[in-house]
Amino acid sequence: xxxxIVHAPVLFYPKAKASHSDVEGAHPSSVQRAGxxxxxxxxxxxxxxxxxxxxxxxxGDHTFFSQSELDVLQASPAxxxxxxxxxxxxxxxxxNHGRNVGKDRLLRARQAARRETVTAGPSLHIxxxxxxxxxxxxxxxxxxxxxxxxxxxxxxxxxxxCQRIWESNADVLTVEFQGGDPLLRFDLIVRAVTTLNDFNRxxxxxxxxxxxxxxxxxxxxxxxxxxxxxxxxxxSVDGPATLHDRNRPVxxxxxxxxxxxxxxxxxxxxxxxxxxxxxxxxxxxLDYPEEIVDEYVRLGFRDIFLRPLSIYGFAKRNLGxxxxxxxEFQAFYRRALDRIFWWNRQGVALREVYLSIIxxxxxxxxxAGYVDLQSPPGAGSSVLVYNYDGWVYPSDEARMLVExxxxxxxxxxxxxxxxxxxxxxxxxxxVQSGRAAAVDCEDCAYHHYCAPNPVDSQAxxxxxxxxxxxxxxxxxxxxxxDLAFTLIRNADDATEELLHAWAQPSGSKDRACxx
Amino acid sequence: xxxxSVVGExxxxxxxxxxxxxxxxxxxxxxxxxxxxxxxxxSRTAVERWRAGGLQNVVHVQGDGLEEGDVVAYRPAQGKVxxxxxxxxxxxxxxxxxxxxxxxLMCSQPPTSHDDSWLIxxxxxxxxxxxxxxxxxxxxxxxxxxxxxxxxxxxVAIEASWPEAAVEVLTNGRLLHDPTVVSQVFDEPPRxxxxxxxxxxxxxxxxxxxxxxxxxxxxxxxxxLTLQALRQPIQLRIVLVQPVIEVLEELCRFIGxxxxxxxxxxxxxxEPTGFALANRDLxxxxxxxxxxxxxxxxxxxxxxxxxxxxxxxPLCALxxxxxxxxxxxxxxxxxxYADxxxxxxxxxxxxxxxxxxxxxxxPTSLKPVKEATQ
Numbered sequence: 001x002x003x004x005i006v007h008a009p010v011l012f013y014p015k016a017k018a019s020h021s022d023v024e025g026a027h028p029s030s031v032q033r034a035g036x037x038x039x040x041x042x043x044x045x046x047x048x049x050x051x052x053x054x055x056x057x058x059x060g061d062h063t064f065f066s067q068s069e070l071d072v073l074q075a076s077p078a079x080x081x082x083x084x085x086x087x088x089x090x091x092x093x094x095x096n097h098g099r100n101v102g103k104d105r106l107l108r109a110r111q112a113a114r115r116e117t118v119t120a121g122p123s124l125h126i127x128x129x130x131x132x133x134x135x136x137x138x139x140x141x142x143x144x145x146x147x148x149x150x151x152x153x154x155x156x157x158x159x160x161x162c163q164r165i166w167e168s169n170a171d172v173l174t175v176e177f178q179g180g181d182p183l184l185r186f187d188l189i190v191r192a193v194t195t196l197n198d199f200n201r202x203x204x205x206x207x208x209x210x211x212x213x214x215x216x217x218x219x220x221x222x223x224x225x226x227x228x229x230x231x232x233x234x235x236s237v238d239g240p241a242t243l244h245d246r247n248r249p250v251x252x253x254x255x256x257x258x259x260x261x262x263x264x265x266x267x268x269x270x271x272x273x274x275x276x277x278x279x280x281x282x283x284x285x286l287d288y289p290e291e292i293v294d295e296y297v298r299l300g301f302r303d304i305f306l307r308p309l310s311i312y313g314f315a316k317r318n319l320g321x322x323x324x325x326x327x328e329f330q331a332f333y334r335r336a337l338d339r340i341f342w343w344n345r346q347g348v349a350l351r352e353v354y355l356s357i358i359x360x361x362x363x364x365x366x367x368a369g370y371v372d373l374q375s376p377p378g379a380g381s382s383v384l385v386y387n388y389d390g391w392v393y394p395s396d397e398a399r400m401l402v403e404x405x406x407x408x409x410x411x412x413x414x415x416x417x418x419x420x421x422x423x424x425x426x427x428x429x430x431v432q433s434g435r436a437a438a439v440d441c442e443d444c445a446y447h448h449y450c451a452p453n454p455v456d457s458q459a460x461x462x463x464x465x466x467x468x469x470x471x472x473x474x475x476x477x478x479x480x481x482d483l484a485f486t487l488i489r490n491a492d493d494a495t496e497e498l499l500h501a502w503a504q505p506s507g508s509k510d511r512a513c514x515x
Numbered sequence: 516x517x518x519x520s521v522v523g524e525x526x527x528x529x530x531x532x533x534x535x536x537x538x539x540x541x542x543x544x545x546x547x548x549x550x551x552x553x554x555x556x557x558s559r560t561a562v563e564r565w566r567a568g569g570l571q572n573v574v575h576v577q578g579d580g581l582e583e584g585d586v587v588a589y590r591p592a593q594g595k596v597x598x599x600x601x602x603x604x605x606x607x608x609x610x611x612x613x614x615x616x617x618x619x620l621m622c623s624q625p626p627t628s629h630d631d632s633w634l635i636x637x638x639x640x641x642x643x644x645x646x647x648x649x650x651x652x653x654x655x656x657x658x659x660x661x662x663x664x665x666x667x668x669x670x671v672a673i674e675a676s677w678p679e680a681a682v683e684v685l686t687n688g689r690l691l692h693d694p695t696v697v698s699q700v701f702d703e704p705p706r707x708x709x710x711x712x713x714x715x716x717x718x719x720x721x722x723x724x725x726x727x728x729x730x731x732x733x734x735x736x737x738x739x740l741t742l743q744a745l746r747q748p749i750q751l752r753i754v755l756v757q758p759v760i761e762v763l764e765e766l767c768r769f770i771g772x773x774x775x776x777x778x779x780x781x782x783x784x785x786e787p788t789g790f791a792l793a794n795r796d797l798x799x800x801x802x803x804x805x806x807x808x809x810x811x812x813x814x815x816x817x818x819x820x821x822x823x824x825x826x827x828x829p830l831c832a833l834x835x836x837x838x839x840x841x842x843x844x845x846x847x848x849x850x851x852y853a854d855x856x857x858x859x860x861x862x863x864x865x866x867x868x869x870x871x872x873x874x875x876x877x878p879t880s881l882k883p884v885k886e887a888t889q
Contacts, residue, residue, distance in 0.1 A: 013743065013776070061772065082720060083762060090717035090769045098719050098729055101692065102736030106773055109740065365772055500818040 013109040039077040043093050044445035045070065046485075054485050056445050059110040061091035062362060064489060110365060114448075117369045117382050121169030122418070124176065124371065124383040126396055127161055129153050129188035131180040131388055134216055135255065137248050139282060139309060139322050142403050143180050152185055153388045160414040161386035162195040167418035176210040176234075178396060180388070183217040193229050210234050214248075214255070215262025215275075223269035233266050235259055237277040237299065239285060239292035247282050263299065278305050281332065282322045289336035297343055297350060305353035306336050308476065326475055344498055356502040358477075358484045361449035363503035371395065373477070375451035377434045380411060380427040390414045392421055394430060397455050409458060430454050433464035440468035446481045517598040517848050521578030523550065524563070525589055530599070530640035531574075533585040536561070539573065547644055550576040550596075552583065586644045588637060599641050600649075604847040607649040609638040611665060612657035617687050618727040619713075621756050621791040621798045626657055635665035639672055648677035653685060653711075660690035663699040670705045682708045683750075688738030689731055697741060704745050709778065712739060713752045715759050717769035725758055739774060749777045755828075756785050756798045760805050767812045771819025780816060782809070783844070784827040787875035795876075802832040803879040810834060830865045832879035845869060859883035 043057040045065065053065040065073070073080055077094050088094045089103075092110075096103055112119070131151035133143035144151045153161075165175060175196060177189055193209055200207050209231040218233075226233065238244040241256040248255040266275045277296070279285075285292060296304045308329045309322060336352075343350050360368040371378030380394030390413050393399040398409035411426045421427075437452035444450075453473045454464035460471065468474040484499075491499060525531070531550040534542050536558050539551050553559045553575035562575040578596070581587070586600035600607055611634055615626035638654075652673060659666045666684070673682055688710065690696045714735065716722035722732035742749050751770060753759060759766070770780060784802055785791055791798040802809070809825075813836075816823045825833060826844035833841055841864075849870045856862050861884045868877060 013740075059773075086716065086718035086721050086762065087765050089719070090765060090773075096719040096733060098723070099733035102733040102738075102740065105740050106736055110773065365775055497814065497818065504820065 013113050040074070040094055041092055044448070046445035046482075048482055048486055048489070050486060050489075052486075052489055054445070054489075055093060056448050057092040058448075059092040059107055060114055060361070060365075060448050061093075062485070063088065063091055063093065113365055114367050117367045117371070118374045118376055118378060120171070120382070122382055122384050122422075123168065123170035123172055123369065124174050125161075125165045125168070126176045126178050126383065126385040127153070127158070127182075127192060128178050128180065128385065128388045128399065129158065129182050129192075130185040132184045133179055133181040133214070134184075135181075135214060135248050135250055139247075139280065142400050146184060151180070151388055153188060153386075154390070155191065157386070157390040157414050158188055158192055159195065160390075162192055162199070164384070164386065164392070164414060164418045164421070165196060166199045170205075172206045172208070174208045174210060176212060178212050178385075181213050181217065182211055183213045183215070183222065186217075186222055189231075190225060193225075193231065197229065208232070212278075213262075214259060215266065216250070216255075216258045218262040218265055220265070220269060223266060226266075226274070227270045233270070233275045235263065235275060235277050236280065237263075237295065237301075238279045238282075239288055240295050243284060243288055243292070246284055247280065260299070272300075276303055277301050279307065281307060281309055281329065283324050284322075286324060286328055286332045289332050290339045293336050293339040293343065293350070297348055302349055303351050303353050304336075304340065306333050307354060326472060326479070329476075330479060341495070341498075345494070351502050354480070355484060358449075358480045359488075359499055359503035360505060362481075362484055362488070363500055364505065366505055368505040372453045372456070372473075373450050375434060375438065375447075376431040377451065377454055379453070379455045380422075380430050384411070384421065386414050392416075394426065395455050397459060401455075401459055406458065406462070409455065409464075430464060433457070436465040437468045437471075440474070444468075444478075446478065449481065450477050517580065517601075519578050519580045519587075519596050519598065520594055521550075521576050521581065521589075521596050522594065523574055523576035523578075524559075525550065525574040525576065526591055528589050528591055530637060530644055531587055531589055531596075532644040532646060533576070533581050533583055533587060535583045538583065542646065543570075543573070545572065547572065549573045550581075550587065550589070552576060552581060584646045586641050598848075599637070600645055601847070602647050605843070606653065606846045607651065608653040608655050608846070609641060609669065610634055610655055610657070611638055611659045611669065612662050614661050615656060615658040615687075616661060616689060616728065617658070617731055619715075619754075619790065620725055620727055620794040621754055621785050621789070623786040623789040623791065624657075625789050632662065632665070635662060635668065638665075638669050642669070642672045642676050645677075648680050650679070651681045651683060652677070653683045655685040658690070659684055659686050660688070660696055660700070663690070663696045667700050667702075670700075670708060674705065674707065678707075680707065683711050684708060685711045685752075686738075687726070687731065687735055688712045688742065689734035691738030691741045692734045701745055704747065709748045709750055710742055711750045711752055711781075712742075713754065714766070714770070715753065715756075716762060717766045721758065721762055721766075725756065739777075743776045749774075751777050751780045752783060753780065754783050754785055755800075755802065755805070755809075756791075757800055758797060760800065760808055763808050763812045764815060767815040767821075771816060771821055775819055775821060777821060779822040779824060781824050781826050781844075782812065782828075783825075784832065784878040786827065786869050786871075787877075788869070788871045792875060799876050801879050802828055803834075803882075806834040810836060813837060813840065827866055827869070828878060829867060829881070830861050831859075831882040831884060841866065843867070853877070853881055855881045855883050857883075858885065860885060 041058060043055050045053055045055050047053055053067065053070060054062055055065055056062045089096050092107055129152060131142055131144045132146050132148060134146050135143065165173060182189055189211060196207060211231060212234045215233065215235045237259060238247045244256040245253050263275050279292065293304065340350050340352050357368060357370045371383045374382065379398060383395055385393040385396055385399050387393060387399045392411045392414055393409055394411060401409060409426055411421045411424045433454040434452050437454065441447040452468045456473045457466040457471055458464040488499060529548065531548045533552060534549045535552050539549060549572060551562050551573060553562055554577060559575045562573060565573055582601060584602040585598050587596035587598050589596050613627040613631050654669060670682065673680060712735065715725035716732065719732040723729050739749060785798050813823060823840060825837060825841045828841060830838055830841055843866045845866055850867050851870045852862065852867045
């Protein structure tokens with residue numbers, strides 16, 4: 001259950017920073033493509049399923065072409081009508097007629113802003129205080145019984161994790177507690193939050209805490225602490241009670257009811273926006289897209305994240321029972337998305353997080369920080385996981401792999417300085433694997449927004465450098481980017497505003513604070 | 516600027532503060548010059564007696580329209596003063612030069628090319644002579660960056676004399692592409708300064724046409740990036756002439772996507788004077804006819820969370836949805852209302868018109884609002 005949004009956006013262009021040497025050249029940015037003739041800047045073109053052509057330039061700006069216009073542009077840019085020519089220059093498809101020093105500087109600033117997530121230093125830090133959990137979900141492999149107390153972090157390791165977090169260069173730090181169910185070790189959460197707040201006594205960093213939990217164990221005492229220390233809660237709601245309870249078995253078969261009690265308690269004691277929810281789509285979910293969306297509306301959530309099941313651990317073993325094909329997920333997703341649009345037309349604001357991530361890449365200058373679409377990979381660069389046993393991993397998924405016997409993604413132990421972890425052979429291997437997998441991406445227009453996910457490949461194929469085209473990750477994101485561009489292309493005024501609103505990084509509402 | 520005929524005993528040209536007979540004793544300082552409003556013979560005699568006694572920096576003056584606290588430039592040959600600063604005005608400006616490196620087709624104050632470096636000294640004198648500091652002081656030209664070291668001296672003087680004042684420098688930013696100019700102005704980055712920079716297009720073929728200067732767009736973009744790197748607050752200014760209205764939506768998209776760091780964008784109706792008269796076919800339009808474009812432009816800027824305002828636009832030139840964004844922005848000395856405005860119920864919130872609308876054109880066909888509002 002990993003938090004998708006890593007950090008609040010910068011509203012200024014970042015100052016140029018020296019990147020780590022192993023990161024150099026990982027970004028295939030300067031490839032000459034469709035626009036390689038004189039009078040054109042490099043850009044790429046993708047044919048959407050409906051035949052429309054979309055061009056994407058080096059700044060990440062896009063424009064739609066007809067085949068005939070594209071032909072004219074490539075043959076003789078000067079013969080394009082002046083206003084269209086100005087638009088293409090403004091979107092970095094063609095240079096300005098005269099001086100281009102300022103525009104070149106602007107292009108570099110735009111590119112730096114897009115890469116901020118992986119150049120700013122690790123900003124998402126996941127602590128796994130315990131693997132204990134009250135649930136026995138069929139797709140989860142990591143959690144252990146509530147009574148099993150051998151699977152929690154020592155105080156020494158927890159303190160070391162706080163030290164590592166504090167060594168990060170990032171100005172905005174999100175610390176997320178995962179499990180298991182971290183609330184079963186509330187004492188460890190208190191210890192970590194207090195330690196980090198003490199480090200930040202002069203408030204020169206923005207610290208944000210998230211506890212991912214079933215909320216079944218939430219108490220008034222916990223809420224009081226969370227309210228004071230700016231701790232947000234993230235929980236799981238899979239849909240209506242029957243579906244949720246089938247996905248998430250607990251003794252008493254009342255997981256949904258108890259989650260709702262926790263949500264209500266948190267909203268009452270901490271604040272109306274203190275809880276967000278994530279869902280896991282199992283095979284059983286696929287028949288209920290509208291019901292799932294309606295449940296989120298009923299519960300007053302403003303975000304819903306329609307995620308396909310990740311194929312790790314138990315999910316991989318039970319794939320036949322809980323899994324499904326990409327096509328099945330797509331059909332489910334489209335129906336759910338239509339329902340979300342319908343609710344928005346009724347005046348109910350509900351945002352689909354996955355499409356928002358994709359739209360952010362297309363429509364916003366500032367990257368919202370989603371770790372799975374970064375080049376070099378976000379795993380191990382912008383996110384680190386401190387596991388209950390003192391090992392450090394590049395992502396939540398990577399530590400789950402360990403429970404199926406694959407230890408290849410260990411970066412080191414929590415007592416090693418952050419710089420050593422960041423220069424570990426594991427991280428270098430991930431960067432190298434991302435680069436190797438991205439050979440397939442050179443011909444893809446979406447490489448401006450997208451990148452391979454080596455951790456995903458390791459889980460699916462047992463090696464991290466599988467070429468992008470062979471991965472489900474690639475197929476899924478090609479489909480999502482195609483879908484997003486098709487929606488943009490066909491949007492009426494109201495939909496256009498909605499898509500742009502979804503594209504803004506979620507932190508930028510509090511503009512003043514982000515500066 | 517207000518240009519007033521006066522009668523008085525002053526012989527020396529230069530900058531004076533206007534004071535009343537009652538206040539002069541309390542206000543007098545040795546390093547300033549004063550014109551004392553002396554309407555009767557007794558007052559004039561008193562002032563002459565002070566002078567005879569050695570008080571060389573006080574003269575008496577008579578003239579309609581002078582106000583206590585005015586800072587004026589005296590032109591003895593013409594028997595006139597120019598009011599450079601008036602306490603009761605909403606808007607205050609210091610002019611640093613009449614020269615400019617652009618030649619905008621709607622320029623309200625067409626530039627001149629002769630040496631006017633004395634304007635820096637005059638502006639410094641104004642800063643010294645002001646009695647009550649303004650909350651906001653505009654610095655304008657011409658192009659102030661053409662006199663970069665002078666601009667720096669003014670900014671230092673303002674910071675020292677008026678530490679609370681917010682300073683707004685109206686500049687095209689072009690010369691900030693030059694590191695020498697940047698260091699002349701920003702060796703010690705000023706506090707309390709906001710930079711008001713015009714942008715008339717999203718590509719050189721648009722912007723350079725409006726400012727009639729090749730290369731201007733790219734230099735301004737560089738200037739804006741330099742200002743953001745220095746963390747200086749920026750207001751972009753868009754004058755709504757015909758070639759700008761035609762591309763306004765894409766321009767706003769460009770700003771949202773590329774210049775989201777600007778503090779706000781001012782969308783301004785054209786001032787019907789100066790070059791705008793010569794280029795009337797490009798500058799004259801009924802703003803109300805462009806309502807749809809203006810609403811879309813506002814929506815696009817909002818989308819990117821770029822705050823924006825409308826300036827110089829009377830309320831009846833804007834669709835009601837944009838009224839909350841309209842500001843009273845026309846400098847006091849050239850601000851007026853038309854006869855039709857007499858019965859308008861929103862007149863007090865309205866920017867009104869430029870004084871020269873009578874002989875030139877209005878930004879819209881005036882439509883006085885009759886019903887009660889709010």
